[in-house]
Each structure stands twice: as C-alpha cells, then as structure tokens.
Amino acid sequence: xxxxVVAIHAGAGDRGAGxxxxxxxxxxxxxxxxxxxxxxxxRGHGAVEAVQAAIVVMESFELFNAGRGSAxxxxxxxxxxxxxMRSSDGGAGAVAAVRHTEHPIHAAAAVMRSPQVxxxxxxxxxxxxxAGLPQRPASYFVTERQRARLQVAGTARDHATVGAVCVxxxxxxxxxxxxxxLRGQPPGRVGDCPxxxxxxxxxxxxxxxxxxxxEAFVRAGVARYIGALVEQGVSVYEAAERxxxxxxxxGAGGGLIAVDRSGxxxxxxVTAVMPRGLWRAGGDAEVxxxx
Amino acid sequence: xxxxVVAIHAGAGDRGAGxxxxxxxxxxxxxxxxxxxxxxxxRGHGAVEAVQAAIVVMESFELFNAGRGSAxxxxxxxxxxxxxMRSSDGGAGAVAAVRHTEHPIHAAAAVMRSPQVxxxxxxxxxxxxxAGLPQRPASYFVTERQRARLQVAGTARDHATVGAVCVxxxxxxxxxxxxxxLRGQPPGRVGDCPxxxxxxxxxxxxxxxxxxxxEAFVRAGVARYIGALVEQGVSVYEAAERxxxxxxxxGAGGGLIAVDRSGxxxxxxVTAVMPRGLWRAGGDAEVxxxx
Numbered sequence: 241x242x243x244x245v246v247a248i249h250a251g252a253g254d255r256g257a258g259x260x261x262x263x264x265x266x267x268x269x270x271x272x273x274x275x276x277x278x279x280x281x282x283r284g285h286g287a288v289e290a291v292q293a294a295i296v297v298m299e300s301f302e303l304f305n306a307g308r309g310s311a312x313x314x315x316x317x318x319x320x321x322x323x324x325m326r327s328s329d330g331g332a333g334a335v336a337a338v339r340h341t342e343h344p345i346h347a348a349a350a351v352m353r354s355p356q357v358x359x360x361x362x363x364x365x366x367x368x369x370x371a372g373l374p375q376r377p378a379s380y381f382v383t384e385r386q387r388a389r390l391q392v393a394g395t396a397r398d399h400a401t402v403g404a405v406c407v408x409x410x411x412x413x414x415x416x417x418x419x420x421x422l423r424g425q426p427p428g429r430v431g432d433c434p435x436x437x438x439x440x441x442x443x444x445x446x447x448x449x450x451x452x453x454x455e456a457f458v459r460a461g462v463a464r465y466i467g468a469l470v471e472q473g474v475s476v477y478e479a480a481e482r483x484x485x486x487x488x489x490x491g492a493g494g495g496l497i498a499v500d501r502s503g504x505x506x507x508x509x510v511t512a513v514m515p516r517g518l519w520r521a522g523g524d525a526e527v528x529x530x531x
Numbered sequence: 532x533x534x535x536v537v538a539i540h541a542g543a544g545d546r547g548a549g550x551x552x553x554x555x556x557x558x559x560x561x562x563x564x565x566x567x568x569x570x571x572x573x574r575g576h577g578a579v580e581a582v583q584a585a586i587v588v589m590e591s592f593e594l595f596n597a598g599r600g601s602a603x604x605x606x607x608x609x610x611x612x613x614x615x616m617r618s619s620d621g622g623a624g625a626v627a628a629v630r631h632t633e634h635p636i637h638a639a640a641a642v643m644r645s646p647q648v649x650x651x652x653x654x655x656x657x658x659x660x661x662a663g664l665p666q667r668p669a670s671y672f673v674t675e676r677q678r679a680r681l682q683v684a685g686t687a688r689d690h691a692t693v694g695a696v697c698v699x700x701x702x703x704x705x706x707x708x709x710x711x712x713l714r715g716q717p718p719g720r721v722g723d724c725p726x727x728x729x730x731x732x733x734x735x736x737x738x739x740x741x742x743x744x745x746e747a748f749v750r751a752g753v754a755r756y757i758g759a760l761v762e763q764g765v766s767v768y769e770a771a772e773r774x775x776x777x778x779x780x781x782g783a784g785g786g787l788i789a790v791d792r793s794g795x796x797x798x799x800x801v802t803a804v805m806p807r808g809l810w811r812a813g814g815d816a817e818v819x820x821x822x
Contacts, residue, residue, distance in 0.1 A: 330750040330781055336721075337651055356720045357746040360628055360651045363719025428654020429647045430627075437728040437752035455648040459621040461728035464752035468759030490621055 242411045243521040244287075245503040246277040248294050250304050251400035251451045252495030252514040255530060259513065262303060263529045269304070270517040270527040273297040277406065278519055287406040287414035287447070288326045288349070295322075295345040295416050298402035302383050305400035307343060308376075309383045310420020312390045313427045318381035320420050321433045322348040323440035327413035330443065332357050334434035335364035337427075339381075342374040345418045348434070358434060381420075389423060401433060403440070403449030405499045409521075413501065415440050415447035415463075422454065432457035437464030445501055446470040446479070452487065452494010452511065460486035466498055480506035533702045534812040535578075536794040537568040539585050541595050542691035542742045543786030543805040546821060550804065553594060554820045560595070561808040561818040564588040568697065569810055578697040578705035578738070579617045579640070586613075586636040586707050589693035593674050596691035598634060599667075600674045601711020603681045604718045609672035611711050612724045614731035615639040618704035621734065623648050625725035626655040628718075630672075633665040636709045639725070649725060672711075680714060692724060694731070694740030696790045700812075704792065706731050706738035706754075713745065723748035728755030736792055737761040737770070743778065743785010743802065751777035757789060771797035 248270060259266065277294040285293075299307030310318045322344035323334035333352025337360050341347045347368035351359050359367055369375050401419035408414075417440045419433040431454025432439030439450040441463030448463040457463075462483045469479035480498050487494055488510055495509025497516060507516050517527035539561060550557065568585040576584075590598030601609045613635035614625035624643025628651050632638045638659035642650050650658055660666050692710035699705075708731045710724040722745025723730030730741040732754030739754040748754075753774045760770035771789050778785055779801055786800025788807060798807050808818035 325750075332750050355746065356717070357749045358721040358726070359717070359719045360721055361719050363717060367717075367719075426647070426650070426654060426658075428650045428652050428658075430649040430651055435649070435726055435728070436749050437726070437755050441752065455646065458648045458727050459616075459623050461732065461752075461755035461758065464728050464755040465759050467752065468756050472763055 242407055242409060243503055244281050244408050245499050245505060246274055246290055246294060246404065246406045246519045247497040247499055247505050247507060248273050248404045248517045249449065249451055249495065249497045250298055250402050250515040252509040252511040253400065255512045260530055265303060266515050266529045267527050269298060269301040270515060271525055274517050274519045274525040277404065281408060286410065287408040287412045290406045290408065291404040291414045291416040292345050292349060294404040295402055295418050296343050299343050299345060299418055304402050305420045306402045306418040308381050309386060310381055311423040312382065312386050314424050315427055316390065317378060317427060318420055319427060320344045321430060322418040323434045323436060324348040324352055324416040325436060325440055325442040327442050327444045332436045334358045334436060336360045336430045336434045338364045339378050340365040340375040341368040342376050345416055346373050357436065401451040403451060403497060405447040405449050405497050407499050407501060407503055411501055413442045413447040415442040415449045417449045431455065437461055439463060441467050443467045446476055446498055448496055448498045450494060450496040453492035456487045456490040456492030457494060459490060462487060462496065470500060476500040476504050477506040480508050484508055484510055533698055533700060534794055535572050535699050536790050536796060537565055537581055537585060537695065537697045537810045538788040538790055538796050538798060539564050539695045539808045540740065540742055540786065540788045541589060541693050541806040543800040543802040544691065546803045551821055556594060557806050557820045558818050560589060560592040561806060562816055565808045565810040565816040568695065572699060577701065578699040578703045581697045581699065582695040582705045582707040583636050583640060585695040586693055586709050587634050590634050590636060590709055595693050596711045597693045597709040599672050600677060601672055602714040603673065603677050605715050606718055607681065608669060608718060609711055610718060611635045612721060613639040613709040614725045614727060615643055615707045616727060616731055616733040618733045618735050623727045625649045625727060627651045627721045627725045629655045630669050631656040631666045632659040633667050636707055637664050648727065692742040694742060694788060696738040696740050696788050698790050698792060698794055702792055704733045704738040706733040706740045708740045728752055730754060732758050734758050737767055737789055739787055739789045741785060741787040744783035747778045747781040747783030748785060750781060753778060753787065761791060767791040767795050768797040771799050775799055775801055
C-alpha cells in the first residue's frame with residue numbers, strides 16, 4: 241500500500257512565447273490536471289487512469305503543445321503523438337502522426353488494449369475512431385497562436401509537450417506523454433514522446449515522462465536508461481540526473497518527471513523553465529510555472 | 532585499434548516455411564552479406580557502412596522479411612521499417628511504414644544524416660527519394676511466396692527480420708535492423724525494429740540488433756537495457772541473456788545479436804532457430820541456418 245503521487249509537466253523550454261504574461265492560466269491548467277488525476281484515484285481508478293485524466297486536461301488547454309493548440313508542422317498541419325505505459329504487466333500503447341483524434345492519449349490507451357504497441361498515421365486515427373474516440377477535422381487543432389508562431393523564424397524553443405507519471409495506492413506505476421512535436425517539423429517526423437523507452441517508460445520500479453529536444457532523448461534512450469539505473473539501485477533523483485546528463489552530452493536540452501514505487505520523485509530540467517506540478521495524497525497540489 | 536567483427540541475423544523464429552528445404556540458399560545469402568560487410572571494411576569504410584552493406588544484401592534476398600519479399604500486412608500491402616545507429620556521436624536514423632524505398636536501411640541512413648531521428652509513412656519515402664534512393668511501385672515488394680503465406684492462417688511465426696552489428700578497426704560500433712514487420716499486421720503497425728532502444732541500439736560500448744515478437748521487445752526496451760547493463764560492467768553475453776529474459780517474462784520470444792567494443796559477441800535466441808553469421812578479421816565467415 242503506497243500513498244499515491246502524481247507528477248505532471250507541460251514541457252521544458254525557454255521563458256518566451258507569453259509564458260510570463262500567462263502564468264496564471266498555466267497555473268490554473270496544471271492545478272486542474274492534478275485535480276482530475278486525484279479525482280480519478282479517489283474514485284478507485286489506478287495510475288493508468290490518473291495519468292490519462294491529467295493529460296486530457298493538458299491536451300485541452302490551448303497554450304500547451306498537445307491536442308488542440310499543438311505546434312504546427314512546416315506545412316501548417318498538426319501531427320500529434322502520445323504514449324502510455326503501465327507497470328502492472330509492462331503494457332504500452334503509442335500513436336504517432338495522428339491528425340484527427342481529439343485526445344491522442346486516449347488513442348495511445350486504445351493501442352495499449354490492442355495486441356500492438358505503436359500505430360502510426362491514418363491507421364492510428366482509424367483505430368481511435370473504431371474505439372469510439374471523438375475525431376475532429378484537421379483545422380480544429382490549428383490555433384491562430386501557433387499559426388503566428390510558425391511564421392516567426394528563430395523564436396524561442398518552447399516544447400510544451402505534456403506528460404504525467406503516477407504511483408497509485410496499490411504501488412502500480414504509469415507514465416504518459418502527449419505532444420504536437422516540434423514547431424516547423426517536417427510532416428512525418430516523430431520525436432521521443434511515442435517512443436517507449438525514449439520519452440515514456442514505466443516498469444515495476446519507476447515511471448518516466450520526458451520533454452525537450454526529442455531527437456536527443458531518442459538517441460540517449462533516456463527513459464529506459466532511468467529504468468535500468470533504478471533497477472541497479474540508483475535513486476530516482478540520481479538516475480534522472482544521469483539520464484539528462486546524456487542529453488546534455490549530445491548538446492541538447494529538456495527535462496523529465498519521474499516517480500518511483502516508494503513515491504520519491506525527480507523533476508529535473510536543463511532549460512530555463514519546465515511548467516510542472518506535484519500532488520501527494522494527503523497534501524496540497526503544488527505547481528511551478530516560470531521558476 | 533580493434534580487430535573488426537561483423538555479426539548478422541535473419542530473424543528468430545520456427546523451423547517452418549521452407550527453411551530446411553532452402554538451407555543452402557539461406558547460407559549463401561548470409562555468407563554474401565558478411566562478405567559485403569568485410570569488403571566495405573577492407574575498402575576503408577567504417578562500421579556504419581559495413582552494417583548497411585550486409586543489410587542491403589539481406590533486403591535483396593526474397594526469402595528474408597525485409598525489402599522485397601517482406602511479410603504482408605492484413606490488406607496485402609507491404610510496409611517496411613529500418614533503423615541505423617552509430618557509436619561515434621550517438622547518431623541514429625529510422626523509418627517506419629515505408630512502401631516504396633527499395634532499401635529501407637538506406638532511408639534510415641538518410642534520416643541519420645538529417646536533423647531528425649524517425650520519419651514515418653509517405654514522408655519517409657519522399658525523404659528517401661530526395662536523397663536519390665531508388666523507389667519502386669508497391670507491387671515490387673510483394674512476392675507470391677508471401678501472398679500464399681498470408682492466406683494460411685496459423686502458420687509458424689517466422690519473423691525473418693534482418694540485422695547487423697559491427698565494431699570496426701577504430702573501435703567504432705554500429706547497429707542496423709530492417710523488416711517488413713509481422714505477417715498479417717494491421718497497416719500502420721510499427722514493431723521494435725525502428726524504435727531506437729528497442730530493436731536497435733549502438734553506443735560507445737555495445738551495438739545491438741533484435742528480432743522476434745516486436746511488441747515485447749518494445750515493452751522490455753531490450754536494446755537500450757543491454758547498453759545500460761554493459762555500461763554497469765556486465766558482459767555482453769550476460770546482458771543479452773538478461774534482456775532476452777525480460778522478453779520471455781512477457782511470454783514472448785525472439786533473439787538478438789550484440790557486439791561490444793572489444794569484439795566479444797552474443798547471438799542468443801529463445802526460438803527454434805535464428806539464421807545468423809559472424810565474421811572476425813583474420814578468420815573465416817561462419818553462418819548457422821537451422822541450428
């Protein structure tokens with residue numbers, strides 16, 4: 241029997257792009273995400289449901305780069321990815337290059353219930369639709385804000401990928417991540433988010449969700465590396481630091497959230513900011529936006 | 532200064548599907564793949580080129596499930612994946628759901644030369660075409676043999692994914708994997724092959740290429756786990772065994788090839804067969820087909 245813990249992030253990046261002006265809205269969205277995760281747990285659901293509940297809130301919030309409001313590809317389209325993994329049986333599901341599913345994290349959950357682990361492109365939207373998940377026209381996901389940002393060359397990197405990790409009362413762990421990818425990315429580009437072991441990982445010991453320069457997180461195999469280190473007896477804090485060190489060694493940046501079975505957490509980042517939040521059963525939710 | 536070593540595999544699976552009848556042809560293809568890798572090294576190329584040279588031969592051999600002759604999706608189409616990774620700078624490239632590129636491993640190499648790590652679907656074929664790689668009509672990849680097999684329900688699992696790992700004279704490592712996926716898979720399904728850290732991995736210590744029940748290899752993060760274990764001082768042989776043990780724990784099967792910086796290799800599999808080959812500088816190439 242553990243005390244449940246939920247941690248969330250909304251992307252590691254710079255302070256640009258209205259973050260400071262909109263701190264209150266960010267704070268509100270993060271608190272709401274933690275609240276929904278808590279509610280799911282209090283209703284008797286497990287870590288997988290809590291992670292999804294938090295991410296759905298963040299996918300719905302237009303200032304985050306996931307679901308509606310996602311960063312635009314070079315051609316002005318939106319392509320989204322998401323992944324979900326749980327400790328109980330090593331189950332995992334992920335989607336990449338989806339264009340119509342309102343909540344990509346639910347599509348990842350649908351894949352987790354299937355014999356597959358990763359479905360890409362139109363087939364992923366089709367699977368989501370068959371699972372009864374709401375589909376939207378491509379234009380639904382494109383916001384004026386992101387359209388304006390695509391026009392501005394060389395703006396701050398603001399990944400704003402979202403993710404959540406949870407250990408529930410049964411000691412089960414889950415991790416999820418959802419993103420619209422990198423602003424200006426070529427269509428078809430897939431980052432670390434839906435790559436199990438890169439941006440998302442959960443095993444019996446630790447759950448991890450990453451954000452940052454996706455290619456470097458893939459090349460460093462960040463999330464799986466943390467799992468292996470924790471298995472060796474390394475603390476979640478040190479494991480997270482070492483894995484982020486591998487990203488830095490590649491000249492890249494980002495951050496991650498991790499929680500272990502005992503409820504210890506690490507929320508490190510090597511960028512200016514990483515909006516994030518933490519809730520422990522019996523305590524109040526805490527969120528940090530620009531600090 | 533190391534003595535170069537090249538190891539290859541052509542998939543872990545059952546003895547079915549004409550393997551015994553066609554042992555000589557399999558043997559010839561494996562020897563030819565090792566020969567091409569050796570030639571690349573002797574011409575002064577490095578591990579990355581040697582791995583590609585071996586895989587191109589196996590992609591061209593219709594009895595292997597990669598390139599022409601790939602297993603068919605449930606709708607009779609061919610969708611291919613490939614990945615390539617090198618130790619020198621942690622560079623990696625992968626493609627998934629490609630339908631037209633004659634040699635998917637070369638498409639993975641083209642992605643490795645780009646800022647991206649993974650490109651999926653039509654965009655991957657388009658990138659390959661822009662890189663000057665030959666494109667073929669979808670029908671080119673579909674063989675009568677695979678068409679017949681798709682009709683037969685419940686036949687033996689015969690992954691026949693191909694892969695290669697190499698340490699070159701400079702001590703640099705590389706790994707590559709190429710596959711047509713799982714027979715009867717839904718279009719859009721992606722297995723472990725193009726997932727850096729699942730089916731393919733190379734760092735300064737070890738290079739790994741996997742084959743088998745792809746979803747389990749993703750859920751176990753097999754290749755990245757081996758990298759982390761070898762970093763901890765575990766031998767390549769024991770690391771490979773432990774990683775395969777994680778796959779077995781998920782009720783799945785498969786095999787892998789791994790080589791470390793000193794040239795030590797592991798070629799374990801938990802299926803009936805895994806056609807494979809090994810060449811060490813100064814020695815003769817060895818291949819095993821049905822044993």
